[in-house]
Amino acid sequence: xxxxxxxxxxxxxxxxxxxxxYDREGKPNAxxxxxxxxxxxxxxxIYVSLRRATYxxxxxxxRKAFTVIIPSEDHVKEADYFGIASGRGGDKxxxxxxxxxxxxxxxxxxxxxxxxxxxxxxxxxxEIGLHTEFIGEVADVKADPGVLDGEGKMDPAKVRPxxxxxxxxxxxxxxxxxxxxxxxxxxx
Amino acid sequence: xxxxxxxxxxxxxxxxxxxxxYDREGKPNAxxxxxxxxxxxxxxxIYVSLRRATYxxxxxxxRKAFTVIIPSEDHVKEADYFGIASGRGGDKxxxxxxxxxxxxxxxxxxxxxxxxxxxxxxxxxxEIGLHTEFIGEVADVKADPGVLDGEGKMDPAKVRPxxxxxxxxxxxxxxxxxxxxxxxxxxx
Numbered sequence: 001x002x003x004x005x006x007x008x009x010x011x012x013x014x015x016x017x018x019x020x021x022y023d024r025e026g027k028p029n030a031x032x033x034x035x036x037x038x039x040x041x042x043x044x045x046i047y048v049s050l051r052r053a054t055y056x057x058x059x060x061x062x063r064k065a066f067t068v069i070i071p072s073e074d075h076v077k078e079a080d081y082f083g084i085a086s087g088r089g090g091d092k093x094x095x096x097x098x099x100x101x102x103x104x105x106x107x108x109x110x111x112x113x114x115x116x117x118x119x120x121x122x123x124x125x126x127e128i129g130l131h132t133e134f135i136g137e138v139a140d141v142k143a144d145p146g147v148l149d150g151e152g153k154m155d156p157a158k159v160r161p162x163x164x165x166x167x168x169x170x171x172x173x174x175x176x177x178x179x180x181x182x183x184x185x186x187x188x
Numbered sequence: 189x190x191x192x193x194x195x196x197x198x199x200x201x202x203x204x205x206x207x208x209x210y211d212r213e214g215k216p217n218a219x220x221x222x223x224x225x226x227x228x229x230x231x232x233x234i235y236v237s238l239r240r241a242t243y244x245x246x247x248x249x250x251r252k253a254f255t256v257i258i259p260s261e262d263h264v265k266e267a268d269y270f271g272i273a274s275g276r277g278g279d280k281x282x283x284x285x286x287x288x289x290x291x292x293x294x295x296x297x298x299x300x301x302x303x304x305x306x307x308x309x310x311x312x313x314x315e316i317g318l319h320t321e322f323i324g325e326v327a328d329v330k331a332d333p334g335v336l337d338g339e340g341k342m343d344p345a346k347v348r349p350x351x352x353x354x355x356x357x358x359x360x361x362x363x364x365x366x367x368x369x370x371x372x373x374x375x376x
Contacts, residue, residue, distance in 0.1 A: 156201055
C-alpha cells in the first residue's frame with residue numbers, strides 16, 4: 001500500500017543542469033536550474049523552468065538564447081553554488097574559478113571545465129505558475145573528447161553526471177549500466 | 189577543446205519515467221516516455237512529451253489525466269518493454285505481469301509494483317514539433333513505505349531509480365550521495 005507524500009514537486013532523481021546566459025552588459029552567468037530536461041526530438045529541444053526573480057530569467061528574455069552545461073561529480077560544489085548565489089550580485093564564474101566560453105552558435109556562454117554543453121536558441125516561452133518554461137532548440141551538443149566512448153557517444157562512466165534527489169535534497173552520481181534501451185524489454 | 193556531436197536530443201542521464209493512462213474503454217496502459225520531468229514548483233507540475241502516434245497521446249487527450257510511475261532497477265526490463273510496445277495492440281500490464289491500480293485522485297492508473305507514483309491532472313498542452321508536451325498538475329505523490337528514509341522522504345538508495353543515457357542508449361542506476369543540495373556550494 002503506497003502512502004501519500006502530498007502534492008509536491010519531488011522525484012528521486014532529476015538531472016543537474018546548469019544554464020549559461022549573458023546579461024545585457026555581456027557578463028556571463030551560470031545558474032543551476034531545479035527543473036530542466038529534453039522535451040522534443042524533432043526539432044531537438046531542451047527546456048529550463050525558471051522563476052521570474054532569477055537573473056537568468058531576464059538574460060534569456062534579453063538574449064533569446066541559453067546553454068545547458070552538464071557538470072561532472074568533480075564540480076558538485078560549483079554546481080550547488082550556481083544554484084544558491086545570484087548573478088545579480090557579482091560574477092559567479094569568477095567566484096567559482098570557472099571559465100566562460102562564448103558559444104559560436106548562440107548568444108550564450110558555457111563552462112569550459114564542465115564536460116558537456118548544449119547550445120540552445122529560445123523558440124517558445126510557456127507560463128505555468130511560479131516557473132516559466134523556456135524552450136530552446138538545440139543548435140549543437142558539444143562534449144570533451146575524453147567523455148566519449150569508442151563510437152563517439154557520451155559515456156556516463158566518463159561524463160560522471162549528477163542527479164538531484166528533490167525529495168531528500170541530495171546529489172548523487174550515476175551508477176552501473178543496467179541494460180540496453182530498446183532492447184532488454186524485447187524479452188517480454 | 190570540446191567537439192561537436194550535432195544538433196541532437198541527447199544527454200548522459202535523464203529520468204526513466206512511465207506514463208499511466210486509461211483508454212476510452214477503460215483499459216489501463218503504461219508507456220515509458222523518453223522525455224519527462226518536473227517543470228514547475230507552484231503549482232507542482234510534471235510534463236511528459238509524446239508523439240501523436242502513441243496510444244498514450246490519445247488517452248491523455250481523452251481523460252485529461254495521467255500518472256508518472258517510477259520503476260526501480262528491478263523492473264528495467266518492464267520499463268524498456270513499456271517504451272517499445274504499443275497499447276494499441278494489447279494489454280501491456282498483462283503482458284508485463286504488472287498490476288494496474290486506479291488512482292483515487294485522477295482518472296489514470298499507476299503500477300502497483302513500481303515504488304513511486306505521481307498523479308497528475310492535465311492543465312496545459314504545448315505543441316513543440318514531433319512531440320507535444322502535456323503539463324499536468326501534481327495531485328499527489330505516493331510511495332511505498334519501504335523506499336522512504338527516517339524523515340519520510342524518498343531515499344534513492346531504496347527507490348533505486350533508473351536514468352537513461354540517451355546518447356549511448358543504456359539504462360543506469362543512481363549511485364552514491366555526492367553532497368547535500370543548497371549546502372555544499374556555500375563553501376565557495
